[in-house]
Amino acid sequence: MKRIACYAALTAVSLFPCLPALAQDYSGRTLVVGTWGGDIERLLREHVAGPLEAMTGAKVEFLLGGSGDRMSKMVAERNNPTMDVTFQNIYEAPAALKEGLVVAPDAALVPTAADVWAGMNDGCYAMSLVGLGIAYSKALFPEAPEWADLWKEEFKGKMAYAPYPSSEGDGMLAVAARIAGVSERDPDATFAKLAELGAPVLSYSSLDEVFTLMDAGEIAAAPMISGYVLSNLENYEGIGFVFPKSPGPVLVRDMVCQVANSPEPELAQMFIDLALSVETQTAYAKELNFGPTNSKVELTEAEADRVINTPEEVTSLLQLDWPYVIEQRSDWTDRWNKQILGQ
Amino acid sequence: MKQTPDIKPIATALLVAPAAILMFGVFVLPFLFLVVLSFWSQVPGSLGLDPTFTLANYARIISDSYYLGGLWTTLWLSGLVTLLCLVLALPLARWIVLHAKRTKGLLIGLCILPLVCGALLPTLGLVNLLSPLGFINGALKSMGLIKTSLPLLGNIAGVSIGLIQAFLPLMILPLISTNERIPHDYEKAAMSLGATRLVAWRRVLLPLMLPGIVAGSLLVFCASLTAFVTPQILGQGKVVTFASLAYQQAAMVLDWPFASALGMVMLLFLALAGILGALVSRGLGRSS
Known part of the structure; x- marks a missing residue:
């Protein structure tokens, strides 16, 4: 069992070489992620939480519900947040940043953010285009x-x-x-x-x-x-x-945000980095028909027809x-x- | 006669303290914050709160026919559900007490089931049952009784069915308790003196059941008044209740002061129902 975990960790590390603060051991610590249930949760567990747990030893806990509930939670816990990462709608992200509820997008903290189409990280990191x-x-x-x-x-x-x-x-x-x-x-x-x-x-x-x-x-x-x-x-x-x-x-755009003053900022940045990675974004496009925001994602013609995936398409909307x-x-x-x- | 042993005040305080501290921390303090918040306002264009005292939230509720309409719908819907629960529970509770011998425990367990399963799953089950393509409409159509689907969702009928399903146990349990204290042969005695079954119920049994009726009605009315999940799902956005309005303002609009004021108005009516129930109970106590 240990050997399998070790292989999983090595595979994950080889897939995501740029993750920040990778060397540190986060065993015994928990990252709390607020998101929608169903297929989104499933994909995040498979492509983000699983590899992150294997790499760091930390546990990822999902809080499922609507983005309005998460916005309320951030406001209520403004001084003592318990959630580290939250997925919000396009219209909520700029307001959350303006209120100081989330950390402004920064490619120095989340390296994959540099691969997101220019201008899309508005308030939080752009996760998907629909x-x-x-x-x-x-x-x-x-x-x-x-x-x-x-x-x-x-x-x-x-x-x-x-x-x-x-x-x-x-x-x-x-x-x-x-x-x-x-x-x-x-x-x-x-x-x-x-x-x-x-x-x-x-x-x-x-x-x-x-x-x-x-x-x-x-x-x-x-x-x-x-x-x-x-x-x-x-x-x-x-x-x-x-x-x-x-x-x-x-x-319409889904955004992924790092909650300001959250208990696990480094794990939160690693989670977001994985969420924006080519692998996760490709899975979002192929399985959910959510357009990728990562400019390095390559889709087949048939897949691309079902999603919004380029800045040119975005400007036409x-x-x-x-x-x-x-x-x-x-x-x-x-x-x-x-x-x-x-x- | 066995006497209660003396407990020293300090021991009493120690016994009560954990629950009191817990209640103060998780109920009294948040409740006080709710009261204060209802007199604050939202900073326009922001999620920030303006702590300046204002009655604007309450003025908005009483000056806007939409919110008054929601309050009125919630009140009469709760009254209707209470009445229908009473009509259904009275014979059922009496039958369980009189005739269910070995199966009494099982029947009471079945009655309690909706309470312990939570609101969500039974309500989602009702959606499948009541929808235009659901079981009831399907069965009626296949029997040739109707040609187009009956509207059983998105209206008062659907929400009432859901609330009755959810809160009928709150009426049945006090009535069973009251019925157990009524001697079984009172009904027969009344009928042997010439009363019909209806008269025996009206003039003998119902007055004796009044404590259970008051307790059950109060519980069902208050639960219906504050119900959120069932009206939200079965009402399909077309039955406006105060709880759904408060949720919309708190979780979706993020106007917490206004949502708090809506909650306070709901609490006011809960308190009024409680006072009314207490007065009726006191009156019953005196008359007996």
């Missing part, structure tokens, strides 16, 4: 829809949304604004336009919940983040997914002014509750 597109019922949409098609009268009241606030909700608001000929800085027109779609069939708490109804044609469409949907589509013949062109899909969106969080949540759900 776009907000349309998951749709093939029975109701014989052709892949554009955003504007969702506003046709026959689909009124047949949408499903993720609970708000969320990347999906904010992205859909940005789309509604463009359809209305304004920007999201005009919330009256934006929410009025989105309200034209009618109250949603449901605010879903799991993908299976919404896909089962969409597969049966009870839900026409839902704005969804590409990675999760594409990974699940194989199980549902009646559901399609499209990146619309007018406006283009909305850019609809990008939101996230600091502005965050400032509107309270007001927009009230508007969403009243105008979108409460119809």
